[in-house]
Amino acid sequence: MTVATPPLQPLAPKDFASDQEVRWCPGCGDYAILKGVLKTLADLRVPRERTVFVSGIGCSSRFPYYVSSYGFHTIHGRAPTLATGVKLANPELDVWVITGDGDGLSIGGNHMLHVLRRNVNLQIILFNNEIYGLTKGQYSPTSRQGTRSPSTPAGSVDYPVSPGAFALGAGAHFIARAIDTAQPQLVGVLKRAHEHRGASFVEVFQNCVVFNDEVFADFTEKSVAAEAQLHVEHGKPLLFGKSKNRGLRMNTATLQLEVVTLGENGITERDIAVHDEKNRGLAAMLLALRPPQFPMALGVIYCDPAATYEEQVYSQIPAGASVAKAEIGKLLHQGHTWTVAG
Amino acid sequence: MTTTTPIASGREAREHVVIRFAGDSGDGMQLTGSQFTVETALAGNDLATFPDYPAEIRAPAGTTFGVSAFQIHFGATDIRTAGDEVDVLVAMNPAALSVNLSDLRVGGTIVADSGAFTDRNLDKAGYASNPLDDGSLAPYRLLKLDISKLTLDAVSRFELGQKEALRCRNMWALGLMLWMYDRDRQATIAWLNKKFAKRPELAEANTAALNAGHAFGETAEMSAIVGYRVAPAKTEPGEYRTVSGTEALAWGLLAGVKAAGLSKLFLGSYPITPASPLLHVLAGLKAQGVVTFQAEDEIAAIGAAIGASYAGALGVTSSSGPGVALKTEALGLAIATELPLIVVNSQRAGPSTGLPTKTEQSDLYQAVYGRNADAPLLVLAAATPGDCFPVGMEAVRLATRYMTPVIVLTDGYLANAAEPWLIPDADALPAFPVRFRTDPTGFHPFLRDPKTLARPWAVPGTPGLEHRIGGIERDYDSGHIDYDPDNHERMTKVRAAKIAGLANDIPLQEVSEGEPHGKLAVVGWGSTYGSILQAVRQAREDGLDVSHIHLRYLSPFPRNLGELLQDFERVLVPEMNNGQLVTMLRAQYLLPAQGLNKIQGKPFKVREILSAIRAALEEN
Numbered sequence: 001m002t003v004a005t006p007p008l009q010p011l012a013p014k015d016f017a018s019d020q021e022v023r024w025c026p027g028c029g030d031y032a033i034l035k036g037v038l039k040t041l042a043d044l045r046v047p048r049e050r051t052v053f054v055s056g057i058g059c060s061s062r063f064p065y066y067v068s069s070y071g072f073h074t075i076h077g078r079a080p081t082l083a084t085g086v087k088l089a090n091p092e093l094d095v096w097v098i099t100g101d102g103d104g105l106s107i108g109g110n111h112m113l114h115v116l117r118r119n120v121n122l123q124i125i126l127f128n129n130e131i132y133g134l135t136k137g138q139y140s141p142t143s144r145q146g147t148r149s150p151s152t153p154a155g156s157v158d159y160p161v162s163p164g165a166f167a168l169g170a171g172a173h174f175i176a177r178a179i180d181t182a183q184p185q186l187v188g189v190l191k192r193a194h195e196h197r198g199a200s201f202v203e204v205f206q207n208c209v210v211f212n213d214e215v216f217a218d219f220t221e222k223s224v225a226a227e228a229q230l231h232v233e234h235g236k237p238l239l240f241g242k243s244k245n246r247g248l249r250m251n252t253a254t255l256q257l258e259v260v261t262l263g264e265n266g267i268t269e270r271d272i273a274v275h276d277e278k279n280r281g282l283a284a285m286l287l288a289l290r291p292p293q294f295p296m297a298l299g300v301i302y303c304d305p306a307a308t309y310e311e312q313v314y315s316q317i318p319a320g321a322s323v324a325k326a327e328i329g330k331l332l333h334q335g336h337t338w339t340v341a342g
Numbered sequence: 343m344t345t346t347t348p349i350a351s352g353r354e355a356r357e358h359v360v361i362r363f364a365g366d367s368g369d370g371m372q373l374t375g376s377q378f379t380v381e382t383a384l385a386g387n388d389l390a391t392f393p394d395y396p397a398e399i400r401a402p403a404g405t406t407f408g409v410s411a412f413q414i415h416f417g418a419t420d421i422r423t424a425g426d427e428v429d430v431l432v433a434m435n436p437a438a439l440s441v442n443l444s445d446l447r448v449g450g451t452i453v454a455d456s457g458a459f460t461d462r463n464l465d466k467a468g469y470a471s472n473p474l475d476d477g478s479l480a481p482y483r484l485l486k487l488d489i490s491k492l493t494l495d496a497v498s499r500f501e502l503g504q505k506e507a508l509r510c511r512n513m514w515a516l517g518l519m520l521w522m523y524d525r526d527r528q529a530t531i532a533w534l535n536k537k538f539a540k541r542p543e544l545a546e547a548n549t550a551a552l553n554a555g556h557a558f559g560e561t562a563e564m565s566a567i568v569g570y571r572v573a574p575a576k577t578e579p580g581e582y583r584t585v586s587g588t589e590a591l592a593w594g595l596l597a598g599v600k601a602a603g604l605s606k607l608f609l610g611s612y613p614i615t616p617a618s619p620l621l622h623v624l625a626g627l628k629a630q631g632v633v634t635f636q637a638e639d640e641i642a643a644i645g646a647a648i649g650a651s652y653a654g655a656l657g658v659t660s661s662s663g664p665g666v667a668l669k670t671e672a673l674g675l676a677i678a679t680e681l682p683l684i685v686v687n688s689q690r691a692g693p694s695t696g697l698p699t700k701t702e703q704s705d706l707y708q709a710v711y712g713r714n715a716d717a718p719l720l721v722l723a724a725a726t727p728g729d730c731f732p733v734g735m736e737a738v739r740l741a742t743r744y745m746t747p748v749i750v751l752t753d754g755y756l757a758n759a760a761e762p763w764l765i766p767d768a769d770a771l772p773a774f775p776v777r778f779r780t781d782p783t784g785f786h787p788f789l790r791d792p793k794t795l796a797r798p799w800a801v802p803g804t805p806g807l808e809h810r811i812g813g814i815e816r817d818y819d820s821g822h823i824d825y826d827p828d829n830h831e832r833m834t835k836v837r838a839a840k841i842a843g844l845a846n847d848i849p850l851q852e853v854s855e856g857e858p859h860g861k862l863a864v865v866g867w868g869s870t871y872g873s874i875l876q877a878v879r880q881a882r883e884d885g886l887d888v889s890h891i892h893l894r895y896l897s898p899f900p901r902n903l904g905e906l907l908q909d910f911e912r913v914l915v916p917e918m919n920n921g922q923l924v925t926m927l928r929a930q931y932l933l934p935a936q937g938l939n940k941i942q943g944k945p946f947k948v949r950e951i952l953s954a955i956r957a958a959l960e961e962n
Binding site for chain 1: 582584596631632642645809
């Protein structure tokens with residue numbers, strides 16, 4: 001008997017949408033991220049039955065309900081822990097963790113640290129809107145100082161955490177950034193995150209229209225985007241601006257990046273630093289750049305693969321070990337035993 | 343020591359004996375006691391042990407709070423407890439004597455290392471004069487030996503440093519005790535060779551000290567050194583081993599997962615006293631399909647275990663009370679999403695840090711009631727170290743059959759204590775295979791089995807069953823998220839009915855000792871089993887109308903428990919807490935049950951329960 005292999009049907013994003021009504025506020029950046037993820041899944045033709053979305057609590061964490069794969073909406077901050085258990089129980093599963101700035105960096109900060117340092121092979125998308133949405137507008141650990149919110153009527157005083165710098169400090173081997181509505185870049189970054197073996201950390205700047213509208217406008221607004229965004233590409237010079245005439249140069253005296261303009265003071269493209277995804281020091285510098293003095297670095301900022309956690313865990317377990325084959329009798333009789341005659 | 347009959351061999355016969363080895367926490371008393379236990383088990387005695395050690399790993403040497411002790415009760419008869427009173431106290435320094443003397447019976451033997459009774463150590467232990475010389479130990483048989491010097495002499499040819507040479511003191515003391523009770527040394531020597539495989543000179547020095555202690559007993563002509571003989575116990579025929587509660591539980595869980603036909607046992611755990619040994623034992627079973635994960639905290643440990651169960655392994659997490667408190671929210675998620683999960687609580691004295699190394703049974707309320715919202719689950723308790731094996735298996739059976747978290751209660755005593763164990767026939771163990779859902783027809787994640795009310799276990803990786811679950815309330819008929827008030831009430835009731843209905847799938851409550859009716863029922867749970875059983879047996883020998891009922895299932899209770907207890911005039915509930923099971927029984931069955939509570943971080947003595955039995959019957 002011969003079995004004809006059916007030709008692969010092209011998959012559309014809708015093939016990965018669940019039958020559930022999406023319940024985010026109209027205009028929420030989450031819609032754009034959902035769209036980007038569904039397109040990524042369709043383009044990559046991932047098998048739905050082997051894909052698992054795991055989330056914590058918050059607006060973003062409703063995400064798994066809207067994807068037609070397996071999904072687990074867990075508890076506040078703990079998605080990385082459940083995802084780690086899923087991967088250790090079955091490393092063949094393709095796991096995405098969906099979290100937010102509060103879920104992933106406040107209540108779940110500890111777990112984010114450890115899932116990154118262990119390098120569990122999964123994708124983490126952190127929706128950063130610098131505010132607590134689901135609890136109605138309190139400031140978050142990524143909110144800038146002075147953020148006025150119901151819990152900080154006179155403005156917040158805490159210094160914010162930078163998600164990318166946190167991830168790098170935690171030992172992440174893949175760090176990328178994207179903007180919710182910038183679809184081609186978002187899909188591109190998500191594909192790279194999926195391709196990377198190990199924990200992939202993707203920060204998405206997500207606009208909360210209700211509680212923190214336009215908080216990222218200083219670099220996402222169309223009118224400023226070209227001058228305020230630096231889309232990094234491995235092996236390419238760090239150039240930006242409408243006519244790609246501005247760039248970052250390494251000042252070897254201060255060991256810092258500085259903005260220069262091509263053609264001014266004899267600056268040529270050869271003076272511009274070239275992006276190297278494997279350069280951790282460069283990644284640290286790129287992640288620290290903030291408008292208006294600097295452009296916001298976007299794209300794959302750091303990617304330096306290492307052995308994954310579950311690979312290493314299973315390297316200590318004999319191949320094919322299974323409880324089904326466990327020799328209970330042998331185990332119970334190990335060590336000192338003695339016989340009482342009947 | 344009930345009989346004193348000189349016998350032909352020159353050894354006096356004893357029916358049962360309690361020895362306590364006590365010294366500094368760095369003196370190796372736990373190892374000494376464990377080796378004496380192995381040799382005693384191999385000699386065919388029944389036995390029970392009680393390791394008692396401080397929370398500090400190496401408390402300042404010579405202090406009373408740094409004293410570590412290991413008690414063993416062994417005999418020719420059925421031994422159920424570690425013993426009320428100590429017959430022989432081995433005291434390696436003044437602090438060990440001072441802390442433990444009150445438990446030595448009058449006329450009992452003290453073996454003291456006089457070499458450690460220096461002015462400095464006497465001062466640290468609070469002695470104004472040396473008790474070995476001032477006559478204050480007159481009520482006891484005192485065996486004053488310079489074990490330190492005798493050990494140094496025995497190991498001198500190995501040219502160890504003074505410190506390392508003195509570390510062999512415990513083996514000298516062990517050698518003497520092995521001679522006194524006529525036990526072999528072979529298992530200990532084999533153990534030393536294995537332990538010091540990389541430093542054979544230490545293996546040889548320790549063996550030399552062991553042999554020297556043994557030879558000293560044989561040759562010293564001292565009236566206080568008497569050889570004894572404790573005949574083997576008459577026990578059920580078969581192959582035996584010693585087992586700690588931790589080992590039995592680890593093996594029981596593994597046997598349960600195998601019986602369920604699952605390929606993986608996943609343990610997520612965060613180190614905590616006295617629960618960590620379960621993590622250590624399971625971490626050594628990787629070749630059997632066990633995956634262990636030392637998590638960043640207690641929450642991550644249970645989170646990963648839930649994730650593993652979701653993905654088709656059997657998720658287990660293990661901790662003690664304070665750690666279980668941290669797991670509470672995640673436990674609610676496992677209840678809401680109806681996933682199998684086993685939470686082991688090795689209870690310790692609390693609240694908060696409490697007495698981390700001391701045993702208590704004070705987390706029963708936490709296990710049964712300690713969650714937000716109506717969040718029922720199954721609670722089991724093991725009674726003895728060996729009982730941890732069937733309890734482990736039963737926990738897996740019920741967790742997988744009913745898709746529910748199960749809390750297994752042990753305690754510090756059970757986790758560490760050892761007893762001889764008739765090794766079960768692995769081929770005769772029950773099987774209860776799990777069926778993962780694979781058929782997409784009519785599937786939704788909360789479609790219930792009409793009999794068990796359990797939802798299907800649909801594991802990621804199965805084509806056609808893609809679904810979403812989570813902590814938000816789900817619609818009864820579709821499994822989709824749903825905020826409808828009537829549906830929430832219906833789901834709350836079905837979750838409760840599922841756990842309540844489990845009572846039909848567990849054995850009826852039996853009576854451990856005595857009649858199923860009468861004047862007094864002594865009702866216990868957990869590690870008080872041995873003390874209660876022994877007390878009830880003695881009371882019955884004295885003609886008292888009393889029975890012992892011991893509960894393995896604490897929520898739900900066995901379905902006949904109420905009726906059974908109604909057939910007794912009185913109910914006495916001994917617990918190592920301030921009264922928890924007693925109020926549960928009162929609440930559920932409207933019984934005037936009385937509590938007997940000991941909250942000292944130590945197990946009950948038989949006589950404490952016996953006198954409470956007498957008092958309860960006299961009140962009639």
